[in-house]
Amino acid sequence: MTRVGLVVNPVAGIGGPAGLKGSDGPEVQRAALARGATPRAGERAALAVRTLRAARPDVEIVAAPGPMGEDLLAGEAPSAALTTAADTRAAVHALRDVGLLLFAGGDGTARDVLDAVRELAELGCQAPPVLGIPAGVKVYSGCFALSPAAAGLLAAEDHDEYAEADVVDLDEELYRQGRVSPRLYGTLRVPAARHRLSGRKASTPPGSVEAIAREVVARMEPGTPYVLGPGATTQQVGRQLGLATTLLGVDVVENGSLVAADVTERDLYELAQDAVVVLSAIGGQGFVLGRGNQQISPRVLGRTKDLLVLATQQKLAALNGRPLLVDTGEEETDSRLSGHVRVITGYRESVIYRMECT
Structure with a gap:
């Protein structure tokens, strides 16, 4: 070449x-x-x-x-x-x-x-x-x-x-x-x-999405803001709370209430102090950060206290052993997030899975 x-x-x-x-x-x-x-x-x-x-x-x-x-x-x-x-x-x-x-x-x-x-x-x-x-x-x-x-x-x-x-x-x-x-x-x-190569995005089959959402809601603590990323799985978390969260935007909930919907990166930075970020992996690709959720930037992540990763067993199986991926655009943030993470796969169900920077 x-x-x-x-x-x-x-x-x-x-x-x-x-x-x-x-x-x-x-x-x-x-x-x-x-x-x-x-x-x-x-x-x-x-x-x-x-x-x-x-x-x-x-x-x-x-x-x-x-x-x-x-x-x-x-x-x-x-x-x-x-x-x-x-x-x-x-x-x-x-x-x-x-x-x-x-x-x-x-x-x-x-x-x-x-x-x-x-x-x-x-x-x-x-x-x-x-x-x-x-x-x-x-x-x-x-x-x-x-x-x-x-x-x-x-x-x-x-x-x-x-x-x-x-x-x-x-x-x-x-x-x-x-x-x-x-x-x-x-x-x-x-x-x-x-x-x-990243591969083509695959749709999420119905199944344990509702169970995953129940588990997330069960883990929620009073006084803690939760940043819900895009996707059907995270939207189901909002539904479990009785909230009209967005499918493709980023929302913030706290104490069972919708604090802000479809926020920008600038707005999210002001709301993210000690928040827990809740993200689902993209089916077929495995990306958790850096694809369709750029509002959750490295500086936003720097203010949060935890990350909950969600994926159905079908999504993980479809990766055929390939890792989950992060690509925030900042090497230090990507390295910090890399390693073995707990992935919520259902109600009272989770697995330890590898997440890597690209």
Whole structure:
């Protein structure tokens, strides 16, 4: 691999800390900036590039113009320039001759990359294999590396085999309304390295979710705030308390009452002192932090006193021995959270399971 292309969606992920559940579209991006959100895609792309250069100094990296890659290679600070899907597609067209194309973003960016690959095919051009650097709010597609560092290491390797990875996307407007309607948009050709790819999100089968929620409620202590992360399992905790918590947002409850619903990272920081964070693992991927719950940032976690991890036995079995994962974007926080953790799997049921940083 002598030439690697780089395309960065500079505003990918900006809607996560702002509680907007996505970053697609200029209106959402401007709203996120107005709520004090800062771009993170550039930082995550920079980590992938540093890892790649350390492993393979001989690799030539060719980047998209300005804030979509070139500025990053020149050492400039990441910006929140508002780019469009058309910009992403144009960048993929321009970099079609590289050996591997790295792109930083989320599922929306993956969809734009796939659109460009299809356009190239219509023109009779062969698109390069691609690899996603996880930097968005929604990272449910199978074309992403486990982390920016994993993306850099994968890009440094010479690959003889490639596989088709699913590109899955959600309707963001329905998503914000709490309606999850994923669809398979297509596939992208990626390096065949399943151990470093995140895999596609799997749905949670019904079963012991209610029992898990009962156990969480039974453990709740008076005077302690509980931060409920996104997902059907944590929403069931709210239902057990008789509260209308959100499916895809982050809520805070205390003494059986809803203190705040669908909070931003900024709001959560003020409410998280000595709180217990309650999170469920993403089915099929195993992520506990860093995917769809960016409101629970490293500085928020620094104020909390405990973390409860929830997963059905089916979810854990589907991991086939792979660890649960954390990817907060801060190495110190990820290392602190790594190790063997107790996972609540039902009422009065739990297992000890390994959790690792990516």
